[in-house]
Every structure is written in C-alpha cells, then in structure tokens.
Amino acid sequence: xxxxxxxxxxxxxxxxxxxxxxxxxxxxxxxxxxxxxxxxxxxxxxxxxxxxxxxxxxxxxxxxxxxxxxxxxxxxxxxxxxxxxxxxxxxxxxxxxxxxxxxxxxxxxxxxxxxxxxxxxxxxxxxxxxxxxxxxxxxxxxxxxxxxxxxxxxxxxxxxxxxxxxxxxxxxxxxxxxxxxxxxxxxxxxxxxxxxxxxxxxxxxxxxxxxxxxxxxxxxxxxxxxxxxxxxxxxxxxxxxxxxxxxxxxxxxxxxxxxxxxxxxxxxxxxxxxxxxxxxxxxxxxxxxxxxxxxxxxxxxxxxxxxxxxxxxxxxxxxxxxxxxxxxxxxxxxx
Amino acid sequence: xxxxxxxxxxxxxxxxxxxxxxxxxxxxxxxxxxxxxxxxxxxxxxxxxxxxxxxxxxxxxxxxxxxxxxxxxxxxxxxxxxxxxxxxxxxxxxxxxxxxxxxxxxxxxxxxxxxxxxxxxxxxxxxxxxxxxxxxxxxxxxxxxxxxxxxxxxxxxxxxxxxxxxxxxxxxxxxxxxxxxxxxxxxxxxxxxxxxxxxxxxxxxxxxxxxxxxxxxxxxxxxxxxxxxxxxxxxxxxxxxxxxxxxxxxxxxxxxxxxxxxxxxxxxxxxxxxxxxxxxxxxxxxxxxxxxxxxxxxxxxxxxxxxxxxxxxxxxxxxxxxxxxxxxxxxxxxxxxxxxxxxxxxxxxxxxxxxxxxxxxxxxxxxxxxxxxxxxxxxxxxxxxxxxxxxxxxxxxxxxxxxxxxxxxxxxxxxxxxxxxxxxxxxxxxxxxxxxxxxxxxxxxxxxxxxxxxxxxxxxx
Numbered sequence: 001x002x003x004x005x006x007x008x009x010x011x012x013x014x015x016x017x018x019x020x021x022x023x024x025x026x027x028x029x030x031x032x033x034x035x036x037x038x039x040x041x042x043x044x045x046x047x048x049x050x051x052x053x054x055x056x057x058x059x060x061x062x063x064x065x066x067x068x069x070x071x072x073x074x075x076x077x078x079x080x081x082x083x084x085x086x087x088x089x090x091x092x093x094x095x096x097x098x099x100x101x102x103x104x105x106x107x108x109x110x111x112x113x114x115x116x117x118x119x120x121x122x123x124x125x126x127x128x129x130x131x132x133x134x135x136x137x138x139x140x141x142x143x144x145x146x147x148x149x150x151x152x153x154x155x156x157x158x159x160x161x162x163x164x165x166x167x168x169x170x171x172x173x174x175x176x177x178x179x180x181x182x183x184x185x186x187x188x189x190x191x192x193x194x195x196x197x198x199x200x201x202x203x204x205x206x207x208x209x210x211x212x213x214x215x216x217x218x219x220x221x222x223x224x225x226x227x228x229x230x231x232x233x234x235x236x237x238x239x240x241x242x243x244x245x246x247x248x249x250x251x252x253x254x255x256x257x258x259x260x261x262x263x264x265x266x267x268x269x270x271x272x273x274x275x276x277x278x279x280x281x282x283x284x285x286x287x288x289x290x291x292x293x294x295x296x297x298x299x300x301x302x303x304x305x306x307x308x309x310x311x312x313x314x315x316x317x318x319x320x321x322x323x324x325x326x327x328x329x330x331x332x333x334x335x
Numbered sequence: 336x337x338x339x340x341x342x343x344x345x346x347x348x349x350x351x352x353x354x355x356x357x358x359x360x361x362x363x364x365x366x367x368x369x370x371x372x373x374x375x376x377x378x379x380x381x382x383x384x385x386x387x388x389x390x391x392x393x394x395x396x397x398x399x400x401x402x403x404x405x406x407x408x409x410x411x412x413x414x415x416x417x418x419x420x421x422x423x424x425x426x427x428x429x430x431x432x433x434x435x436x437x438x439x440x441x442x443x444x445x446x447x448x449x450x451x452x453x454x455x456x457x458x459x460x461x462x463x464x465x466x467x468x469x470x471x472x473x474x475x476x477x478x479x480x481x482x483x484x485x486x487x488x489x490x491x492x493x494x495x496x497x498x499x500x501x502x503x504x505x506x507x508x509x510x511x512x513x514x515x516x517x518x519x520x521x522x523x524x525x526x527x528x529x530x531x532x533x534x535x536x537x538x539x540x541x542x543x544x545x546x547x548x549x550x551x552x553x554x555x556x557x558x559x560x561x562x563x564x565x566x567x568x569x570x571x572x573x574x575x576x577x578x579x580x581x582x583x584x585x586x587x588x589x590x591x592x593x594x595x596x597x598x599x600x601x602x603x604x605x606x607x608x609x610x611x612x613x614x615x616x617x618x619x620x621x622x623x624x625x626x627x628x629x630x631x632x633x634x635x636x637x638x639x640x641x642x643x644x645x646x647x648x649x650x651x652x653x654x655x656x657x658x659x660x661x662x663x664x665x666x667x668x669x670x671x672x673x674x675x676x677x678x679x680x681x682x683x684x685x686x687x688x689x690x691x692x693x694x695x696x697x698x699x700x701x702x703x704x705x706x707x708x709x710x711x712x713x714x715x716x717x718x719x720x721x722x723x724x725x726x727x728x729x730x731x732x733x734x735x736x737x738x739x740x741x742x743x744x745x746x747x748x749x750x751x752x753x754x755x756x757x758x759x760x761x762x763x764x765x766x767x768x769x770x771x772x773x774x775x776x777x778x779x780x781x782x783x784x785x786x787x788x789x790x791x792x793x794x795x796x
Binding site: 065066067074075078080112167170185189190192193194196197246249258260261262263265266268269270272273 | 397402403404405406409411412415444448452455566625628629632633715716725726728729730
C-alpha cells in the first residue's frame, strides 16, 4: 500500500512538472512571429528577406512556415500562426467562417498568374458550360471564375465545380477527370506543361485588381506587437525594391525558384503575372474608393460575391479587414 | 532410381515438392529475384522500339507570349513535339525578317535579357557533352565560351549531337555576339534579337518511368549537392524521417508493451482495455491527422503522434496475444514453487515471452514505417516525404525513385539485421538452434574465439 502511495505521489509530481513546463512555454516572453506562407509568387518573395537575413537586421524574430495555401489558412484559424499570406477575398472567407484578420500590407495584385486552364479543344470560357472545372471551392480562384463568367455574360451555375486542392490540379487535369482547372502559378503553369495543348481561357489579367495579395495578421498579435509588425512591413518594402530592380533578376529568380523547386528559367514568366507593388504604387490602392483600383473596392466586391455564393450569410464589415496605417507610417518615415 | 557408375549421378531437380534446394541454388535465386525486375526495367528503358511514346528534350527554347516554359529534360508527346519545333522555327524566321528590315521590337534591358536566355539554353547541351559541370554551366561567361567553341568547331557534341540547322544558327549568332565582345559582359550583349536554338530531343518513356541510369545519376546528385543552409540536405531529411519512425515506435512500445503484458496476464485488464482497443484500431490513423495537428501544432509532434496511433493499438493486441501463448506449464511450475504475482511477471512471464516479443517488435517496426509517409504530410511537410511530394508534383520522378528505393532498403536492411541478431539474443529457442550461422555471425565468432573452427563441431557446441 505504501509503495502504491509513493508511486501515486511520484506520478502527480511528474504530471505537475510537465504542466509547469508547458505553461512556461506558453507564457515565454517573446515568441517569434509565426507567419504561414505558400506558393503564390508574391508570397514566395518573402523568401528573399528570409535568405538574406533582413529580418535579423531589422531586429525582428520571425518564423516562416511553408504550407499549402488552404492548409496555411486553416493553421491561421487554428491559431498556430500569427499571420498568414492570403488574398483579400479569402481573408473575408476566413473571417466569415473562422477567424477575422487585419491586412497590414498588400504585396501584389494578380496580373495573369491566376488562371482557368482548359483541356485541349476548349477555346473559350463559354465552351465550359455544362463541363467540370476543378478548383478550390469558395476561395480566390472560384471568385475569379465567377467574375470572368459575369464579364462574359455566362450564368456560373452552368459550370460544374469539382472541389480540388490547388496543388493537385495539374494531375487532375491530366487525368481527364475534369475539363478545366482553376489554379495559380506555379500550379497553373505545371498544368499547362503536363497537358500539352491546354490553354488558359481566363486569367486574372482579364480583371486586374480582383485579387490583391495580403499579409493578414491576427488582430490580437497586431495590437500586442505592433512594433514588430512594423519591422516586417519595412522588410517587405526592402524585398519589393530588390525584386523590382532589374539588376537583381537572376539572384531573385534563384531564391524564388528554389523555394518552389522549379528551375529559374521556368520561374521567370511568373514575374509578369504577379505585379509586385512598390511603396509608391501601393499608396493609391490603399485609398478608399469604389471599383477594382482600390483594395477597399475590390474587397467589397469579393464580399458581395461571397454572400451571393452563400459562403457566409451576412455581409462583413470589410473595412475592419484592412489596416493601411503601418504602410502609411513607413511611407512617412522614408519620405 | 538406378545409381550405378555407368550413369551420371542424378542431379536433384529444380522443382521438387516441399524439398529445399541446395545452398548454391538458393543464393542464385535470391540474387535473381532482385536482378530480374531491374533487367526488365532496363529492357523497357534501353530498347528504343519498345514503347517510348515521348520525346525528351535535350535542347529547348522559349516562345514569345507563352508562359509555359519547357526546359531540357521535359517530356513532350511525339504528337506535340513537331508543333513545338515549328513554332520556334517560325519565330526564328520572324526574327531574321525583322533584322533584315531593320526594325527592332525590344530594346535595352529586355532585349539583352531575351538574348541571355537564349545563351543559357546551351547549358544542358554543355553539361550532357561534359564540356561544363553543372556548377560551371550556371556561369554565363563559361557558356559564352561554349558558344564560341561550337561556332568555331572546336567543340563537337558526342552525347547530344547538335543538328546542322542548329550549328549554322549558332555560327550566325556567334557573329553577332563576337562583334560586340569576345568574352561575356552582360551589359554588352547585343540588343539585336538572336535566333533561338531549335528544340531537339530523343525518344523516351513517359516521365513516370525514368531509365535506371537517370535514377542513379539524379539520386547521386540529390545526395551530394550543396543545399542552402536553411534547407535540409538529403541526409538531414533522412535522419529526420528515421527520427519520426523511431520516436513514434519507441513511444508506442513504451506504453504498448507493458499494457499488452498486463492484458495477457490478467483477465481484468484484458477485458478492461482490449474491447475498446479492438474497436479503436479500426479507425484509420490518417483520419486523425487534422485533429493531431490541432492538438500538437506544427513540426514533429503530430507526426510522431500519428506513427504512435498507427502502431500502438496493434501492438497491445499482438503483445497480449503473445503473452497468452506462453507455455502454461511454466506458470504452474512457478506457482508450485510459491512465486507471488509480481515475481511471476518479472521472473517467468517477461523472460518467457521475450523471444517472441522480439519478433513481434520487428514486425511492428515494419508496420510503423508504413505510416511514415502519411505522417510527414500532415501539418508542415517534412523529411523525405516533403521531397517526394515536391519532386513528384513537378514530375521529376528520377528524383523520386531513389528516395522510395532508399526507404525500402532501410526497412529491409533493418529487418534483416534484426532477424539475424535474434539467433544471438535468444540462442535457447528452437528456431535459433536450427539456424546456421550466417557469414557475419561466423566472422564475429571467429573474432571472439580464433580457435572456434579448429576442430569441427558440426556447427554445434
């Protein structure tokens, strides 16, 4: 009996120790800022700041986690990352269905890299009526398809949507299970390559400004560690300047293509389809206005679409999802 | 059967019902079982008239206003390839026509960039012909020298023969290049558009069946190339994967073995735990992956947890079953000698089941390997599986095969080693005493005792 008591005491002690360790971990003063990022070229760009050690130079401790796009948003909702790279439309979807966020910077807008790629023999978007399209339902590429359908005067209910993870789209198109896929580079390019003769029937270049790409932060984290996030913004503009300088193109391609494991030659065309925004270019986009020229207008349009599609029921307060102040402060400081 | 001196001694047949073959024949067949698949693979890969529906590019070209970039090594179907060649030839004749009429489309940086890309399309040819190493081929000035060499005829392709059309084209381009500068200076590349190398290729099997030598070369390259410091090298990935299997399995053994022994010893625990475990093991472990990520967050913890989940429940049932099969007379004997419950477990049951437990563990270790690939896909992808995933997605199957083979070899070798060690751990078990020492075993025995083979002992002490 005595032995058993002893044993029980030991077990309790061990348990308490473990608990203490776990809580100590949780309360540890300065965790690195955790940021989930994925394979869209405008987000892969963060790799330049990581590889070049610019975050250390600015004195901000960050940990970037590389994931698939939807998985990264799931991780954000689950609270495993403090921020995630997503599009303005998907920030609303994530907010309306899981967890709100605040965009503190706009990295780029999609200028052709988001595509609907159709199998050989299909020439236009209208030809896809009554056919199957594989894409991530309810997310950015779906929005692009609906917008494209609207512009072409097609009723989107005529398409059959097959929910397909973006990184699986090349194989799915090749297998013939669908007649078209919706994806972005590098996956859309891979699909074009895998199925020779396939062609894009709709790209984001047909509706520039429908997709803005953001860094969206957990509001709590932003409030608690605003200074650190300011430093992240600062690093971003260093990255943007680096990429936009023609002299650096080979070095930039080297870093970017390595992250997604393709060759620099293959990566080069992506730079055309993802328009990285410099500080001067982004300031007008941060102004509140109607239409696709402003991130506010674009996000409003995305919100209407989401409600219409039944992604969530009530329109969201889109203004809450956007916070230009960190970018504006940075712009002031470098004037 | 007659057996006189006039007749040749009868050879034992290859096909005898339930008879063991001679040791020589056995080793021959074991070797053949590995050689045959490789032979079959080689035949399909190296005889050009068998299958080969694709063209594998040796030289590629970019096309204007097309975002799809084909690079050397890509496969195109035999139907599509001629169209690709025609498209490039058409662009070349446009370039020449524009040059003749004196109009230029691009200027400045863009024009130089386009020409630089054309220069770099020579890189795969230079590597294949052994003119440059992979590292040297990334250096534009070295490539420039290659252009010069080909144009002046000092470099002639052996592995990849340049077509006459391409050689003529290279000479025309070199005239333009050398007029600007004899060595590479990025600022002084001509702004006149150069002609593009016309794509060349050779028949190949589909991308998912690379030839054996391609797999070997690519595997060697993947394992030896310098990776950037923040990315794991292949060996680090390998260690990472091993760690996940090992920790998942160890954790599971740490909990599962004692639990299994308790269940096998006491009916109380058996009825308390086993029904639920029996029910739980039918839930597929991967179904819990998202749950595990939510509980254990990113990194290795959810992966180890998945290996644990996949192994643990089987383990408890297997171990409890092994415990129950222990010879009842041993237990009765111990009870007669007055052993108490705990003494019985410690001195009779555990030693009694250890040889069989060892076998169970060996099989379960193999079982936990099967969970590795699924485990590494959850949360943040990692280890060998991340590599398989990315390379597979880009259809670089020559990089995928070495990894798959390596996982297989690791599992197989571990299992063989553990199986051969059993004889030395548990020499008293009947299976062990019948087994002959293997080559390694004989060597070790000789190392320990040089006199061991001096007097024949018929393999028995």
